Amino acid sequence: MLLFCLQIEMAGLTLVELLAVIAILGIILAIAIPSISNIVESSRKDVCAENRLMVSKNYRDYLAIEDKTSSTIIFKEFVQLRYDEVRCPNDGIYQLVGEEIDCSKHGNHDGGSGEVPIL
Numbered sequence: 001m002l003l004f005c006l007q008i009e010m011a012g013l014t015l016v017e018l019l020a021v022i023a024i025l026g027i028i029l030a031i032a033i034p035s036i037s038n039i040v041e042s043s044r045k046d047v048c049a050e051n052r053l054m055v056s057k058n059y060r061d062y063l064a065i066e067d068k069t070s071s072t073i074i075f076k077e078f079v080q081l082r083y084d085e086v087r088c089p090n091d092g093i094y095q096l097v098g099e100e101i102d103c104s105k106h107g108n109h110d111g112g113s114g115e116v117p118i119l
């Protein structure tokens with residue numbers, strides 16, 4: 001009886017079946033990993049754009065309330081005082097460029113860095 005059970009268990013998968021399963025899992029992972037990493041990077045760009053938008057609106061309010069004129073020094077002071085914890089997810093540095101807030105990693109557009117997307 002024990003010998004019969006061992007023979008049934010040993011006949012579970014052949015080597016070809018096991019290699020086929022491993023190959024299919026490899027194909028699925030090869031497709032899924034770049035897609036997931038693109039989703040993560042896109043989410044980080046969106047978070048950065050939203051953070052810059054929030055900092056920009058509050059910076060304008062700060063200038064109006066404090067009756068100050070916009071400059072890079074005033075902006076650095078504002079960010080250090082009020083937005084030290086709001087940062088780019090990719091550790092970019094927010095800077096005032098003209099009237100807009102620029103991220104050193106993502107630029108100042110809606111999450112784009114001026115790169116042409118690959119279709």
Ligand SMILES: [Zn+2]
Pocket residue numbers: 048088089090092103104105106107
């Ligand atoms: Zn950024």
